[in-house]
Amino acid sequence: MADLRTGGGRGECALTILFIADLHLEASRPAATDAFCQLLHAEACDAEALYILGDLFEAWIGDDDDAPLAARVAASIRSLADSGTKVHFQHGNRDFLLGEAYASQCGMALMDDAVILPLNDQSILLMHGDSLCTDDVAYQAFRIHARDPAWQQTMLSQPLEARRALAAQARSASVQHTATTSLDIMDVNDTAVANAMREADAARMIHGHTHRPATHRYADGRERHVLAPWHERGQALVLESAGSLREIEIPFQS
Numbered sequence: 001m002a003d004l005r006t007g008g009g010r011g012e013c014a015l016t017i018l019f020i021a022d023l024h025l026e027a028s029r030p031a032a033t034d035a036f037c038q039l040l041h042a043e044a045c046d047a048e049a050l051y052i053l054g055d056l057f058e059a060w061i062g063d064d065d066d067a068p069l070a071a072r073v074a075a076s077i078r079s080l081a082d083s084g085t086k087v088h089f090q091h092g093n094r095d096f097l098l099g100e101a102y103a104s105q106c107g108m109a110l111m112d113d114a115v116i117l118p119l120n121d122q123s124i125l126l127m128h129g130d131s132l133c134t135d136d137v138a139y140q141a142f143r144i145h146a147r148d149p150a151w152q153q154t155m156l157s158q159p160l161e162a163r164r165a166l167a168a169q170a171r172s173a174s175v176q177h178t179a180t181t182s183l184d185i186m187d188v189n190d191t192a193v194a195n196a197m198r199e200a201d202a203a204r205m206i207h208g209h210t211h212r213p214a215t216h217r218y219a220d221g222r223e224r225h226v227l228a229p230w231h232e233r234g235q236a237l238v239l240e241s242a243g244s245l246r247e248i249e250i251p252f253q254s
Helices: 030-041 068-083 100-106 137-146 149-156 160-180 190-200
Strands: 016-020 049-052 086-089 114-117 124-127 204-207 214-217 223-226 233-240 245-251
Touching: 030 068, 030 233, 030 245, 068 086, 068 100, 086 100, 114 190, 124 190, 137 149, 149 160, 190 204
Parallel strands: 016 049, 049 086, 124 204, 204 223
Antiparallel strands: 016 233, 114 124, 214 223, 233 245
16 A cells, blocks of 8 residues: 655645545536636645546546547646646546556656555545445446456557447446446445555545545544535545645536
């Protein structure tokens, strides 16, 4: 499990850190992309670091994707990274094929599936969150299959148009799975959460994936913060240097 430490970008002490997830950017939702670029050129410019905890894109078909959306997002993230804000990316269930080439183009660092962010005496565990949904057996089987390097290599060897068609099929299957599966089954499993936090020795956890934004506080003092999806507006969680958390909203422009 990786251990990330802030500092060294804008001074010895972290100013603020931003966390976002589940933007699901795609060409058909330009308002979401505009809001993301607005975040990068405004609030994120004053941050020590930005953590993108998965599903930045609705679908990622490979680092050789020549779609204008991929180029625009890369240029915007690169501008932020060049300004001094560290950008970290964690794979989600929609963009697990995003690789080192695109990350380098963006100027962002790829993260492990579970990362510990030390903060004073209370470490924070960062995850996309899909691995915690252990009650969704069908999805977990797909996740194991999709994370297999051999399968990924076979997928990436297909022509771009073939990959676009496969991505569309996968989205349709995901919509059907969501429509026919209980929300509770698709949510995180409490035991999986407890085990992950205990293994990381973390007092707090931040994740996305479930699209059920909330702050969960447990009897033993642990906290779990679920990031909001970017459906009708953009949202980010801000960690202040003192350790407090607050939410900010980025309105979608009509």
